[in-house]
Amino acid sequence: MGCDVRLRTALATGLAGAVLAFAPAQGSAQSPADPGEYVFNLAGCVGCHTDKKNNGKRLAGGRAFKTDYGTFFSPNITPDPDTGIGDWSYEDFSKAMREGLSPEGHSYFPAFPYTSYTHITDADLMAMWDYLKVQAPVVQANRDHDLQAPFGWRWLMVFWNMLYFERGPATDWDRGRYVTEALAHCHECHTPRNALGGYDLDKAYAGTKRNPEGITVPNITPDRETGVGKWKTGDFELLFTIGMLPDGDFVGGVMGESVSHSTSKMTPSDRAAMIRYLQSLEPVENDVKTKKTQDSEDNAW
Ligand code: HEC
């Protein structure tokens, strides 16, 4: 935990410079029609809670996540009172999002990115709840996770949370960091993890050869050789609006989902704030290039 605090402080300090240089984007965002829908989209809830592959109903859960720890299935988060979260209060919702705890007090697994969502502001969380409450209810029972010991023991999460979980809404983050880390949870995939699944913040955003889902995730720090230090602002814009890489190829898979569910739905000013935040990160040398990203570098420069 001490480690997390130290590194987070380091990140925040680095950011102070960026804020001065660019002036915070806060307040300049175009206001989208429904603020609840907007934060809900940026946070990518639909992708994980819809079993699109099997034509599952929107937000009814059942999507499988195969990881090193076993297979998780997302739950039904529609307002159906029996199989969804229709009988939840705002307090239950806030406890899940901020504390990673169910209404009965059991710990969720971090396959649900509450470690990012804990930083969502009260106003955004309430707006999100108002939006979620009025979505179409679907009757669909949750599937039990299929996990290997000891990760099937939810009580172990109590210790995991003590070690790795820093709670609470962001108070002094600039808009770019807030959009990137609290809402779009880019950390979840792009920051490598230690053996127990905690973030290795020394390598924040430096990618990993193998994430818990077995996927290679590229280094997106501004390191010029192993990261995206040679990308121009327009390169980021194209990726985050239409999913195109500098070599003209398109991202697919999980990053494609992040683009279609989240980054493409950002207001231009939020997207710009996120890009500035990424460009302000500490460059970290970590060579994890996938073939695709390797190609893109060869072709583009
Ligand atoms: C990366 C995939 C992923 C994303 C993104 C995600 N969730 Fe989840 N969510 C899960 C999984 C998996 C669980 C089950 C966790 C567990 O059982 O320990 C879960 C659990 C939940 C629960 C607890 C439901 C219950 O019945 O106990 C709620 C509420 C929830 N998510 C809401 C949301 C909202 C709102 C968003 C968007 C802000 C969101 N989730 C985004 C994967 C995701």
Ligand code: HEC
């Ligand atoms: C669910 C996992 C996941 C999430 C969440 C995610 N990414 Fe990615 N990202 C990937 C993977 C995997 C790739 C490689 C895709 C490819 O090459 O086709 C990638 C590629 C990228 C690239 C291109 C890097 C290169 O060298 O080609 C950038 C930039 C990027 N992501 C930024 C982000 C940002 C910003 C966010 C948050 C809005 C984000 N990603 C969220 C998994 C993820």
